[in-house]
Amino acid sequence: MKRNTIYxxxxxxxxxxxxxxxxxxxxxxxxxxxxxxxxxxxxxxAVLLGPLWNIGIAxxxxxxxxxxxxxxxxxxxxxxxxxxxxxxxxxxxxNLPLACTAEALGTGLLGGLAxxxxxxxxxxxxxxxxxxxVMPFFISTAVGSALAFALLILLQKGxxxxxxxxxxxx
Numbered sequence: 001m002k003r004n005t006i007y008x009x010x011x012x013x014x015x016x017x018x019x020x021x022x023x024x025x026x027x028x029x030x031x032x033x034x035x036x037x038x039x040x041x042x043x044x045x046a047v048l049l050g051p052l053w054n055i056g057i058a059x060x061x062x063x064x065x066x067x068x069x070x071x072x073x074x075x076x077x078x079x080x081x082x083x084x085x086x087x088x089x090x091x092x093x094x095n096l097p098l099a100c101t102a103e104a105l106g107t108g109l110l111g112g113l114a115x116x117x118x119x120x121x122x123x124x125x126x127x128x129x130x131x132x133x134v135m136p137f138f139i140s141t142a143v144g145s146a147l148a149f150a151l152l153i154l155l156q157k158g159x160x161x162x163x164x165x166x167x168x169x170x
Contacts, residue, residue, distance in 0.1 A: 007167050008049055012057050015041045015049075019061035019079075023070035027140060035071065035079075039103055039144025040151070042083045046099050047152060048164060051087025058083035073122055077114035078137055082107030096152055100145040108138035 022037025038061060045054035058079035065071030085106025090099040112134035119125040119133070127133075155161040 036144035040148040043148035046087040054083040054087040074115040078111035107141040112137040
């Protein structure tokens with residue numbers, strides 16, 4: 001296995017573990033458990049690993065959260081759509097505020113809309129409107145995005161972010 005792949009796999013494992021452990025910090029709103037740490041992890045994954053790895057991290061964290069009883073089925077669309085959106089946005093234009101905005105829109109709007117049919121048909125919840133999960137998902141992703149932005153700016157100013165990115169290019 002190449003060194004680059006080992007670094008990426010190790011970082012993906014650490015980010016997945018952080019997302020699962022961060023599930024203890026959740027906001028229960030309507031049948032969903034909004035987890036801001038997952039959104040922070042999505043942005044870190046986008047910046048450090050890219051969209052495909054990021055989707056894998058979000059899927060694995062959602063799966064583990066469900067197996068451990070720390071999340072609901074709505075963790076899948078919320079985290080995975082946000083991971084895809086911020087990963088693609090950062091890959092196309094490496095700009096941290098853009099990645100944070102893409103995470104918020106991907107999770108808040110698209111993930112919130114995708115959660116509705118999951119809640120209604122798979123979880124058999126009595127939900128009243130298509131947009132019912134948009135606001136709770138926006139709240140969760142806003143907190144996580146702000147946290148990721150602040151931490152990544154600190155890492156960038158300290159030179160740590162460049163070192164982390166450089167580890168993948170050796």
